[in-house]
Amino acid sequence: VPVPGQARGPDDPPAPARPTLAQVAAVSGVSLKTASRALNGEPNVAAATARKVQEAADLLGFRLNGIARELRRGAMSTLVGLVIGDLGNPFYARLANGIERELRSRGLQLITASTDEDPAAEPPLVNALLQRRVRALLIVPSSEDHAYLAPETRHGVPIVFVDRPPVGLLADAVLLDNRAGARAGVAHLLEQGHRRIALVGDYPWLSTNRDRVAGFGDAMRAAGVADWRALVHEGAHDAASAEQGVAELLGSAAPPTALFTTNNLITTGALRAVRGHRPPVGIVGFDDLEHGDLLDVTVVAYDAEEMGRAATRLALARIDGAAGPSRTVTMPTRLRVRGSSRPAAHPI
Amino acid sequence: VPVPGQARGPDDPPAPARPTLAQVAAVSGVSLKTASRALNGEPNVAAATARKVQEAADLLGFRLNGIARELRRGAMSTLVGLVIGDLGNPFYARLANGIERELRSRGLQLITASTDEDPAAEPPLVNALLQRRVRALLIVPSSEDHAYLAPETRHGVPIVFVDRPPVGLLADAVLLDNRAGARAGVAHLLEQGHRRIALVGDYPWLSTNRDRVAGFGDAMRAAGVADWRALVHEGAHDAASAEQGVAELLGSAAPPTALFTTNNLITTGALRAVRGHRPPVGIVGFDDLEHGDLLDVTVVAYDAEEMGRAATRLALARIDGAAGPSRTVTMPTRLRVRGSSRPAAHPI
DNA sequence: CTGAAAGCGCTAACAG
DNA sequence: CTGTTAGCGCTTTCAG
DSSP: OOOTTTOOOTTSSOOOOOOOHHHHHHHHTSOHHHHHHHHTTOSSOOHHHHHHHHHHHHHHTOOOOHHHHHHHHTSOOSEEEEEESOTTSHHHHHHHHHHHHHHHTTTOEEEEEEOTTOGGGHHHHHHHHHHTTOSEEEEOOOSSOOGGGHHHHHTTOOEEEESSOOSSSOOEEEEEOHHHHHHHHHHHHHHTTOOSEEEEOSOTTSHHHHHHHHHHHHHHHHTTOTTGGGGEEOOOOSHHHHHHHHHHHHHSSSOOSEEEESSHHHHHHHHHHHTTOSSOOEEEEESOOTTHHHHTOEEEEOOHHHHHHHHHHHHHHHHTTOOSSOOEEEEOOEEEOOGGGOOOSSOO | OOOTTTOOOTTSSOOOOOOOHHHHHHHHTSOHHHHHHHHTTOSSOOHHHHHHHHHHHHHHTOOOOHHHHHHHHTSOOSEEEEEESOTTSHHHHHHHHHHHHHHHTTTOEEEEEEOTTOGGGHHHHHHHHHHTTOSEEEEOOOSSOOGGGHHHHHTTOOEEEESSOOSSSOOEEEEEOHHHHHHHHHHHHHHTTOOOEEEEOSOTTSHHHHHHHHHHHHHHHHTTOTTGGGGEEOOOOSHHHHHHHHHHHHHSSSOOSEEEESSHHHHHHHHHHHTTOSSOOEEEEESOOTTHHHHTOEEEEOOHHHHHHHHHHHHHHHHTTOOSSOOEEEEOOEEEOOGGGOOOSSOO
């Protein structure tokens, strides 16, 4: 219930201009600098003066202008920029969450820009963030060449790549051990007796996808499946296209007995497609799912939030002046075996 | 592969100070203002001059200082602030995604701050955002009194409340029809023959929870279940506590035959607790789940991303000068019936 | 303990 | 088409 007299809405008269420090100083009868000192809690201000200034500030509804302050203090904000695909993808959301948490502990704030995975959208967004003088930049790159960022690193803006490595640029990065993770997941399916394992993958130009396909190949070759390339089906980029792709695979002449899906969205689509299918189709997916336990699906898991934190720590270290060569942190994955990788119904 | 000579890393010598517009002007042999015009694509600049300036800028690695620009242009940024619980919750992530998309179409950028649902964390975060002179503020409030924001609305910063209404303040808001949604969900369970339906709820002081409990009461009373209050179990705030709570309920002397869970996290916990339980326990949950279709769970659904967009539109309208009384947009919910609300095994 | 002056990097007015 | 002057709101010298 709104408190009459205190509460008020957007219906009231237009905005009076915001009071400035000069006005606060005038009202409280001190100089600009004294007002500044008082409001910033600096020492060497008489208690009575400080109180007077504070009262004037409250009366006027004064709020320090952070833009002016930053300009004066050297045009460096307390903002850290993040460029990602889209926040709607749980992976990105968890990543952003980890980053935000780590930043918060340092009094920094996160500013997010989404590319929708459009490579052309990346440079303008990065540019907008740099223009805003972000303290550091975290990027899950969608573009294929990052040489355009070189002038920036030269001016001391730390840039950290997350999930996908930089191309044409040396920079800090936090990556996953995609190849080993995929290899372990596929090896597990092979151990269960599967041989005709189809890989359902994302766009082939994504480095993560390439590495996961490579891991798939490693495992298949090791198991003596020579024609594994014929089992690779790339090009899905969301749950819907993955679902359709898997449906087609299952309807083909020699359907796979198991699937290796290279990311969370594709796994979701695949799960939809195989629902109720007889005989059951084995599945191992890369990326943990929101409800992976309830869906009883075997996954190659890792801690996306920790990835975000690790990337942030790299950036913070650079902000703190850490020099030295660029570092790459590779995060491990862990095979989380659940019901979906059940023994093949019809081992060959 | 890094391109030698172009690529470089953080290992190189310390950051030369960033060049300013004055330096670009000096190098290209024009005045400050001409350089400004050229770089901003303003008219009335000779093509040759523009080129010269651009070259100097590229050479120096010049990047316009957005902070100085904003200060000069009136100390109003192109930032919109969002204060939410945490990005890790899929609901918040979807909301943020919708907001970000809507903002992007207007060239505005999103800055996010998480409270972790801690009421005390809210005011400082809001303050930090206002100090940064955000163009508008979107809040999913966790605090219980928003009178402290009154001075801000008076200075023309549009504030929009999302998901939960403001208290002690008149402001625009986008809310859900929680009560009707809950009523419909519970009515559906009643229609399936359930009578002993337990509500598993969040903290009782959350307005959304209160409204959903009220809707539960509406439906139960209408069905003649007088002692419905005894079936209300509030206080869960995450999946783990909900799981434990439900496990206890199911182990009690007179276990419920069905559950109404008041948000996504609680539904997840409940699903874990009832897994494999005999006889099966009916479930209707508020909030759609990431994999609701695969989990075959009946939910009271709504479009969280659209909620974010609607809230952003309200804010944009105010930015564009819309006056008038504060508006509240109430978004409808939709009962999405799936398998988990199966007929009661033992109707009373 | 307090104040006056200078200036962060840029753009808005006004001249030329 | 181009240049000069002023000043956004604040903090930082440097003097009292």
